[in-house]
Amino acid sequence: MASRESLAGPRVLMRRLREVMAESLGAQERLDEIVTQIAANMVTEVCSVYVLRADGMLELYATRGLNPDAVHEVTLNVGRGLVGLIASSALPLNLPDAQKHPAFAYLPETGEEVYHSFLGVPILRAGRTLGVLVVQNRSYRTYLDEEREALETTAMVLAEMFATGEIEDLATPGADLDLNRPVQLAGAAFTEGIALGHVVLHEPRVVVRQMIAEDTDHELKRLDASMASLRLSVDDLLARGAEAGHGEHRDILEAYRMFAQDRGWTRRLREAVENGLTAEAAVEKVQSDTRMRVGRQADAFLRDRLHDFDDLANRLLRELIGRPHGPLEGELPDDAVIVARTMGAAELLDYDREKLRGLVLEEGAPTSHVAIVARALDIACVGQVEDAVSLAEAGDAIIVDGETGNVHLRPPSDIETAYADKVRFQARRQEQFAQIRDEPAITRDGVGFQLLINAGLLMDLPHLEESGAAGIGLFRTELQFMVVSSFPRLNEQQAYYEQVLKAANGKTVTFRSLDVGGDKVLPYLRSQVEENPAMGWCAIRLGLDRPALLKTQVRALLKATAGRELQLMFPMVTEIGEFERARAIVEGERAHLARHGHDAAETVKLGAMVEVPALLWQLDELFAEVDFLSVGSNDLMQFMMASDRGNTRLATRFDPLSPAFLRALRKIADKGLQYDKPVTICGEIAGRPLEALALAGIGYRALSMAPAAIGPVKNMLRALELGPLSKRLATLIDEGVSASDVRTELRALAEAQRIPV
Ligand code: PEP
Ligand code: MG
Numbered sequence: 001m002a003s004r005e006s007l008a009g010p011r012v013l014m015r016r017l018r019e020v021m022a023e024s025l026g027a028q029e030r031l032d033e034i035v036t037q038i039a040a041n042m043v044t045e046v047c048s049v050y051v052l053r054a055d056g057m058l059e060l061y062a063t064r065g066l067n068p069d070a071v072h073e074v075t076l077n078v079g080r081g082l083v084g085l086i087a088s089s090a091l092p093l094n095l096p097d098a099q100k101h102p103a104f105a106y107l108p109e110t111g112e113e114v115y116h117s118f119l120g121v122p123i124l125r126a127g128r129t130l131g132v133l134v135v136q137n138r139s140y141r142t143y144l145d146e147e148r149e150a151l152e153t154t155a156m157v158l159a160e161m162f163a164t165g166e167i168e169d170l171a172t173p174g175a176d177l178d179l180n181r182p183v184q185l186a187g188a189a190f191t192e193g194i195a196l197g198h199v200v201l202h203e204p205r206v207v208v209r210q211m212i213a214e215d216t217d218h219e220l221k222r223l224d225a226s227m228a229s230l231r232l233s234v235d236d237l238l239a240r241g242a243e244a245g246h247g248e249h250r251d252i253l254e255a256y257r258m259f260a261q262d263r264g265w266t267r268r269l270r271e272a273v274e275n276g277l278t279a280e281a282a283v284e285k286v287q288s289d290t291r292m293r294v295g296r297q298a299d300a301f302l303r304d305r306l307h308d309f310d311d312l313a314n315r316l317l318r319e320l321i322g323r324p325h326g327p328l329e330g331e332l333p334d335d336a337v338i339v340a341r342t343m344g345a346a347e348l349l350d351y352d353r354e355k356l357r358g359l360v361l362e363e364g365a366p367t368s369h370v371a372i373v374a375r376a377l378d379i380a381c382v383g384q385v386e387d388a389v390s391l392a393e394a395g396d397a398i399i400v401d402g403e404t405g406n407v408h409l410r411p412p413s414d415i416e417t418a419y420a421d422k423v424r425f426q427a428r429r430q431e432q433f434a435q436i437r438d439e440p441a442i443t444r445d446g447v448g449f450q451l452l453i454n455a456g457l458l459m460d461l462p463h464l465e466e467s468g469a470a471g472i473g474l475f476r477t478e479l480q481f482m483v484v485s486s487f488p489r490l491n492e493q494q495a496y497y498e499q500v501l502k503a504a505n506g507k508t509v510t511f512r513s514l515d516v517g518g519d520k521v522l523p524y525l526r527s528q529v530e531e532n533p534a535m536g537w538c539a540i541r542l543g544l545d546r547p548a549l550l551k552t553q554v555r556a557l558l559k560a561t562a563g564r565e566l567q568l569m570f571p572m573v574t575e576i577g578e579f580e581r582a583r584a585i586v587e588g589e590r591a592h593l594a595r596h597g598h599d600a601a602e603t604v605k606l607g608a609m610v611e612v613p614a615l616l617w618q619l620d621e622l623f624a625e626v627d628f629l630s631v632g633s634n635d636l637m638q639f640m641m642a643s644d645r646g647n648t649r650l651a652t653r654f655d656p657l658s659p660a661f662l663r664a665l666r667k668i669a670d671k672g673l674q675y676d677k678p679v680t681i682c683g684e685i686a687g688r689p690l691e692a693l694a695l696a697g698i699g700y701r702a703l704s705m706a707p708a709a710i711g712p713v714k715n716m717l718r719a720l721e722l723g724p725l726s727k728r729l730a731t732l733i734d735e736g737v738s739a740s741d742v743r744t745e746l747r748a749l750a751e752a753q754r755i756p757v
Pocket of ligand 2: 571611632634635
């Protein structure tokens with residue numbers, strides 16, 4: 001480690017740079033002055049800045065020592081020459097004899113042939129290379145580690161200067177900066193819509209404006225204090241566990257704690273401050289170094305941890321600026337597209353729906369709850385988009401294509417026009433669906449279907465009328481609980497359900513009792529940290545153990561449906577006894593209301609959701625008890641395949657069209673026929689036309705889905721001849737062919753019959 005004395009050089013340089021940044025200079029003059037100061041301070045004969053352009057070329061933007069006529073004239077391909085190598089590898093190069101390096105490329109225009117030693121570092125911001133900073137000497141000199149550090153620190157100052165747009169005017173027309181380059185990113189489509197809007201970072205990057213310290217000792221104190229409160233806040237998060245409502249999983253929190261306690265991290269941060277940076281700039285510098293080291297590793301586990309480290313560094317920055325929680329300054333634009341690494345369903349609900357257009361996630365899966373909420377909010381959502389957070393800047397123009405799963409950052413105008421056309425085309429398609437809105441959902445061979453919507457918020461309710469659905473097949477009551485900060489009281493719940501029923505205007509509504517746990521966390525309902533919350537203390541389990549909660553909800557529902565029929569189902573039933581106990585609670589509440597002369601539901605129909613595979617072997621007993629069943633295929637699939645519905649890596653690994661899953665679903669539908677009791681299916685597969693075709697083929701006649709899916713599914717059904725399809729599908733399922741064979745064959749059948757899927 002360098003002693004305090006040997007750090008005087010970098011500190012003096014930082015002080016000089018601070019003065020240069022404060023002076024009112026033109027961009028070129030400022031760059032020229034910066035390279036002059038660096039050369040003087042580091043006693044080098046050359047100092048040059050190369051900037052990465054959108055066309056992949058590195059252009060010489062300023063130099064001290066090389067031929068001044070080469071500025072804005074000399075360019076290099078990324079990957080060519082030593083400068084190109086630094087840009088492509090994002091790693092520094094320190095060479096006593098540069099000309100001996102195999103990548104050395106001789107550029108006669110610069111007059112650099114007389115220089116031997118070479119030290120170059122990448123200019124990085126949030127993991128992106130923006131350019132290269134180089135110093136050179138005639139002698140065969142080996143630059144010290146401290147000198148490399150100092151040059152890297154200076155490169156950060158340049159990165160900030162570039163990011164603020166100051167050098168934009170220096171770009172020659174047609175040779176734009178890479179920083180503003182349009183980027184297309186591929187991900188997975190989570191919802192169907194298309195959104196054009198502007199980026200809002202869910203965890204906004206803290207913009208470090210002041211890089212260079214005025215008082216190093218003061219900065220060290222600030223750093224120590226913020227580190228201490230960061231450690232406390234991570235411990236606190238861990239103690240509160242996943243129920244903290246940040247969508248963080250325990251392993252991420254454990255990683256936070258490990259990094260927060262890491263002595264190496266603290267030491268590197270302190271060193272960077274001792275080199276003349278502010279505490280904030282030190283956090284950025286050390287993070288940039290870490291990214292460089294770890295980002296090169298092939299190990300996916302380590303790269304995942306790097307994300308965690310990025311998050312933690314961002315938290316530390318927030319501690320430093322005194323805004324540890326919540327969004328930073330800045331209003332939500334009217335066409336906000338939220339960009340996040342990951343997010344819980346409740347956090348998405350925190351945003352103003354009126355202003356939300358889209359959501360881009362680096363992680364997630366189409367059946368994760370945040371994706372379901374995005375669908376309920378009818379916003380375009382694409383997930384599994386690598387590097388979205390580091391490539392996007394707040395305020396960037398962005399297009400989210402929920403059809404192809406593509407995301408366009410800073411799109412060129414022709415792409416923007418093409419998308420505007422696409423949006424218009426979609427609107428026309430919606431008009432076509434609107435035309436069949438009042439037509440029955442009936443196949444060509446006369447089989448009728450009941451198409452229902454999934455809902456959970458008051459704002460969903462107009463969709464019932466617009467889509468022409470027959471009713472609400474799944475009303476997720478927990479969403480109301482997730483958007484408020486304390487437990488809704490009896491009369492609040494009752495008023496809410498009354499509004500739902502009023503909006504339904506006589507159409508059926510199937511309420512589901514509170515389904516919390518997993519990523520549906522209620523901030524005010526404290527629970528123990530669980531290793532596997534999705535399989536933990538949740539849904540009906542929680543309702544039965546905390547009967548007061550369930551009783552209040554049931555009472556509110558009974559009162560809201562006074563004089564009418566209440567349809568209520570319980571989530572995650574595993575044993576018949578649970579259903580019986582839940583029913584006893586409902587009966588108890590009915591008796592209580594009757595005793596006290598309150599109006600209540602006239603009839604009550606109680607159902608169970610089939611989400612836990614164990615129920616498949618208790619169907620006879622279950623049908624004897626229930627009035628109806630509803631298959632929650634999202635959970636049934638995750639538990640049958642032992643495959644976390646929110647895990648990105650598993651999102652497409654198992655196909656619900658596999659004979660194994662279809663056999664399970666068929667068994668439930670068959671039993672429903674046998675016992676003459678209604679069976680609905682309300683997981684996400686019911687809303688995808690090809691999957692809905694398969695469900696129709698195995699006997700489902702009531703499908704509940706996102707409102708936007710009603711049109712496409714009805715369109716499919718009206719073109720379908722069900723008889724032959726059912727026969728063919730039965731053979732495929734019985735033969736036990738692969739899931740992809742089922743999918744391919746169904747698609748071919750649909751094409752042959754001209755069924756839109
Ligand atoms: C399901 O599991 O399929 C379901 C409909 O419930 P949720 O998605 O709310 O868990
Ligand atoms: Mg479920």
